[in-house]
Amino acid sequence: MYGYAGRVLRVDLTRGIITREPTPEAVVRDYLGARGMGAYLLWTEVPKRTDPLGPGNKLFLSTGPLSGTLFPGAGKMDFTTKSPLTGGYAGASMGGMLAAELKYAGYDAVILEGISPRPVYLYIDDERVELRPADAYWGQGSLTLEKRLKDELGEDFQIATIGPAGEKLVKYACISHDFGRQAGRGGVGTVMGAKKLKAIAVRGSGGIPIADTAEFVRLAREAYRACKEAEGLEAWTRYGTMMVTSWCNENAALPTRNFQSGTFEQGASIYASVHRKTIVVTDKACFGCPSPCGKYSHSKKHNIYVEGPEYETNGMLGSDLGLGDIEDIAKANQLCDELGLDSISTGGTIAWAMECYEKGILNREQSGGLDLRFGNAEAVFDLIDRVAHRDGWLGNLLAEGVKRAASAVGQDSEKWAVHVKGMEQSAYDTHSATSMLLAYMTADVGAHHNRAWAITYDLAVGRDRVTPEKAAKVIELQHIRPLMDTLGCCRLQWVELGMPLSCYAPALQALTGVQRSWEDLLHISERIWNLTRMVWVREVEGFGRAWDSPATRFVREPAVGGVTDGKLTPPLAAQQMLDYYYEQRGWDANGIPTSETLQRLGLSDLVGDRSAWR
Numbered sequence: 336m337y338g339y340a341g342r343v344l345r346v347d348l349t350r351g352i353i354t355r356e357p358t359p360e361a362v363v364r365d366y367l368g369a370r371g372m373g374a375y376l377l378w379t380e381v382p383k384r385t386d387p388l389g390p391g392n393k394l395f396l397s398t399g400p401l402s403g404t405l406f407p408g409a410g411k412m413d414f415t416t417k418s419p420l421t422g423g424y425a426g427a428s429m430g431g432m433l434a435a436e437l438k439y440a441g442y443d444a445v446i447l448e449g450i451s452p453r454p455v456y457l458y459i460d461d462e463r464v465e466l467r468p469a470d471a472y473w474g475q476g477s478l479t480l481e482k483r484l485k486d487e488l489g490e491d492f493q494i495a496t497i498g499p500a501g502e503k504l505v506k507y508a509c510i511s512h513d514f515g516r517q518a519g520r521g522g523v524g525t526v527m528g529a530k531k532l533k534a535i536a537v538r539g540s541g542g543i544p545i546a547d548t549a550e551f552v553r554l555a556r557e558a559y560r561a562c563k564e565a566e567g568l569e570a571w572t573r574y575g576t577m578m579v580t581s582w583c584n585e586n587a588a589l590p591t592r593n594f595q596s597g598t599f600e601q602g603a604s605i606y607a608s609v610h611r612k613t614i615v616v617t618d619k620a621c622f623g624c625p626s627p628c629g630k631y632s633h634s635k636k637h638n639i640y641v642e643g644p645e646y647e648t649n650g651m652l653g654s655d656l657g658l659g660d661i662e663d664i665a666k667a668n669q670l671c672d673e674l675g676l677d678s679i680s681t682g683g684t685i686a687w688a689m690e691c692y693e694k695g696i697l698n699r700e701q702s703g704g705l706d707l708r709f710g711n712a713e714a715v716f717d718l719i720d721r722v723a724h725r726d727g728w729l730g731n732l733l734a735e736g737v738k739r740a741a742s743a744v745g746q747d748s749e750k751w752a753v754h755v756k757g758m759e760q761s762a763y764d765t766h767s768a769t770s771m772l773l774a775y776m777t778a779d780v781g782a783h784h785n786r787a788w789a790i791t792y793d794l795a796v797g798r799d800r801v802t803p804e805k806a807a808k809v810i811e812l813q814h815i816r817p818l819m820d821t822l823g824c825c826r827l828q829w830v831e832l833g834m835p836l837s838c839y840a841p842a843l844q845a846l847t848g849v850q851r852s853w854e855d856l857l858h859i860s861e862r863i864w865n866l867t868r869m870v871w872v873r874e875v876e877g878f879g880r881a882w883d884s885p886a887t888r889f890v891r892e893p894a895v896g897g898v899t900d901g902k903l904t905p906p907l908a909a910q911q912m913l914d915y916y917y918e919q920r921g922w923d924a925n926g927i928p929t930s931e932t933l934q935r936l937g938l939s940d941l942v943g944d945r946s947a948w949r
């Protein structure tokens with residue numbers, strides 16, 4: 336099977352049994368790999384309504400066909416599971432070096448099932464695969480352990496770890512790798528912690544079979560050339576995603592004080608230029624990347640090194656918490672990375688708590704003595720640590736995520752709990768950006784930006800407009816961007832450098848020997864999107880339209896300050912966008928794919944009678 340390692344590793348943690356299976360050809364034909372394979376495995380292998388933290392849930396690591404090849408940015412893989420944060424589908428993409436190493440070791444995917452009776456780590460060195468004791472590592476930070484395992488096993492091992500947050504089952508714990516790359520969202524690290532799996536160490540010495548090597552190399556070269564000649568390469572490489580900060584602030588999209596505003600008055604002090612000038616030490620790239628967006632930084636003020644902050648972290652641990660010092664944000668970033676917390680959810684949850692505090696709903700006693708006013712960096716550092724360790728009443732409460740925390744505290748605090756489906760919204764204010772609002776409402780993991788980054792489209796066509804074309808754009812992006820995750824490559828060469836979409840299908844064909852047009856690939860992406868939707872239908876009792884509701888803040892409470900001052904999206908406008916979206920997707924008025932849609936996408940046999948899952 337060209338383009339694939341040809342085997343899947345199955346690890347039964349309960350019994351300590353490791354087996355190898357052939358990579359199923361029909362699955363890679365219909366779902367390609369990575370995100371697609373993860374969705375398929377989640378549907379077929381995890382029983383309905385399984386406890387996300389119980390032995391029935393599984394964690395799937397899956398690479399794509401392009402992962403580990405010469406194609407630009409081909410260092411991506413996916414982690415898929417049933418989310419302990421939302422109760423629905425969780426799929427988190429991760430860059431770095433692990434995807435390539437796993438394929439070189441001879442595995443397209445790893446299925447982690449059961450729960451180990453004691454802490455272990457998974458050791459993979461080509462054919463030698465073992466579960467090794469990890470009692471001595473339990474309690475260690477993600478970055479610290481990665482360094483330690485590299486020292487013990489060898490620099491050429493690629494390592495993924497969880498930190499104390501994963502061990503303590505914080506609902507939004509992440510999986511860390513390469514000293515700053517994360518599978519961040521939805522609690523994939525929580526599931527790893529529940530399985531008592533502290534780390535995965537991989538070394539591989541094999542290769543990837545290619546159907547037409549000469550043609551593949553030619554196409555990969557061409558794609559690299561397109562990146563290297565791109566006008567935006569210099570600025571992108573200099574600043575990475577931090578470039579977005581100034582644009583967001585000027586356009587009232589920078590989350591500020593728990594999304595009360597999209598404009599941060601101290602914004603200029605956390606712009607990319609300040610970051611670069613004051614703390615960036617060097618650039619850092621994932622496997623095979625021609626445009627390194629990683630910015631490795633050193634804060635003298637706090638005496639820490641960290642990869643970052645990148646834009647999302649800058650927004651959610653910076654302006655959204657009222658922090659206007661880039662070194663403080665870097666420190667909060669480093670704490671999240673070391674403790675194993677998703678920085679987006681951490682920021683969103685702490686921002687909610689700060690607003691509660693300023694509104695007098697949480698008092699000093701409940702905060703454990705912390706003065707939780709926006710802008711208090713020391714309180715943020717302290718609280719991040721308490722959350723990761725579930726320390727005290729507030730640390731334990733916030734470890735559950737903003738939806739559960741608000742529901743426990745009540746007193747109308749749900750109104751400023753900024754989430755969709757229980758996932759904290761990432762760093763774009765959507766008071767006045769109806770496409771981006773819809774993108775958050777319908778993203779298949781919850782309020783995450785990476786499925787459809789539509790906010791520039793809002794500005795181009797009129798940010799408050801409510802049109803079918805906007806819903807169509809969101810759908811188009813929801814097929815293209817997740818397709819990159821499915822193929823196992825980074826989307827940013829396309830998004831930021833304008834690498835043509837026409838590069839992908841021919842390269843995949845030369846790699847796998849299977850002829851597929853770009854439209855064929857989009858059709859597969861749509862199939863995967865609908866399968867992840869059916870995971871929600873199956874896993875969440877009564878799932879439907881209400882789960883696609885936007886965060887209340889954007890439809891009930893006007894933005895404060897900046898170019899969107901006084902604006903919001905009326906609730907009916909948000910519902911109208913949803914109507915357009917459902918209609919174009921072929922879903923019913925409750926947001927469930929119709930039988931015809933499942934049939935058209937070749938999902939009927941897999942899913943069966945859709946009504947049976949309700």
Ligand code: SF4
Pocket residue numbers: 408409410430431619620621622624625626627628629825826827828
């Ligand atoms: S652009 Fe950034 S995220 Fe994408 S492959 Fe390069 S370093 Fe990794």
